[in-house]
Amino acid sequence: MANKTLGTSGATLIKSHEGFSLKFYGDPYGYPTVGWGHLITKTKTYAKNTTGNPNDSLLTQTQANTLSSSLNLGYTSPISQSQANVFFTNDTASAVAAVNNVTLPAGMSLTQSQFDALVSLTFNAGPGVLNTSDVKALLAYKLIYSSFQGPRSDVENDNCSKLVSKAFAYDRNLTRRRNEEATLFCKGMGYTHKYPVYSL
Structure with missing residues (x-):
């Protein structure tokens, strides 16, 4: 059987529950996140998100720049929409592979x-x-x-x-x-x- 790819319904469902922000924000555990739940790192924590709205736990620009510099990310907050799309595709790839297996x-x-x-x-x-x-x-x-x-x-x-x-x-x-x-x-x-x- 040929491997399947994530369909529109699946992508829409995931995105609707992940929240979205082009700016860095803290996830429910305080881990810095961006886009549709793209985890930046688990080595640092910031304000925990308790509402599901990324805007309620945004990192300051100084925090984002410092984090970006310390991890040599090559990007800082805010990211572009195209970068968010790339992160989403990459982040869902492992789940797609796991289900295909x-x-x-x-x-x-x-x-x-x-x-x-x-x-x-x-x-x-x-x-x-x-x-x-x-x-x-x-x-x-x-x-x-x-x-x-x-x-x-x-x-x-x-x-x-x-x-x-x-x-x-x-x-x-x-x-x-x-x-x-x-x-x-x-x-x-x-x-x-x-x-x-x-x-x-």
Whole structure:
């Protein structure tokens, strides 16, 4: 199966939850960040972002210039839109590669929506999320794939819904994002994301 690339729906979902700023800002841990959640370094911390709005934890121009100089970044705050786009492509590449490397049942393949949902989850939670028991159980269930031949019974559709809900139940602080990812995963399939994450 040819490797997939991140689709528009996946990129839009990720960007909508990452916040965006051309200026350097502190992430929820205070790590300096820019663009759509591009981590500059974990060696220094600044004001923690507690609102989800990057403008609430912007570094001063002096802080940004000092950080840029100390790390020899070759850029400082603010960055250009094109640089932000490059960072986003590079940052999502590892999540895309991780999802492309998962082992699927023989003859099964992910739809673009399923792929995008898993990339968003992986981008946010790290590649280790793909090795959790709930995600592995989801990917092992042949009936979740559009390439599955044959109708699904109501019970089987319900099983798909439950597996999706459990697989995306990761980080209670991000239930809205996880539910949106689960909904995207089910797009165009015979089953739906009817069980909100953490409800099972």
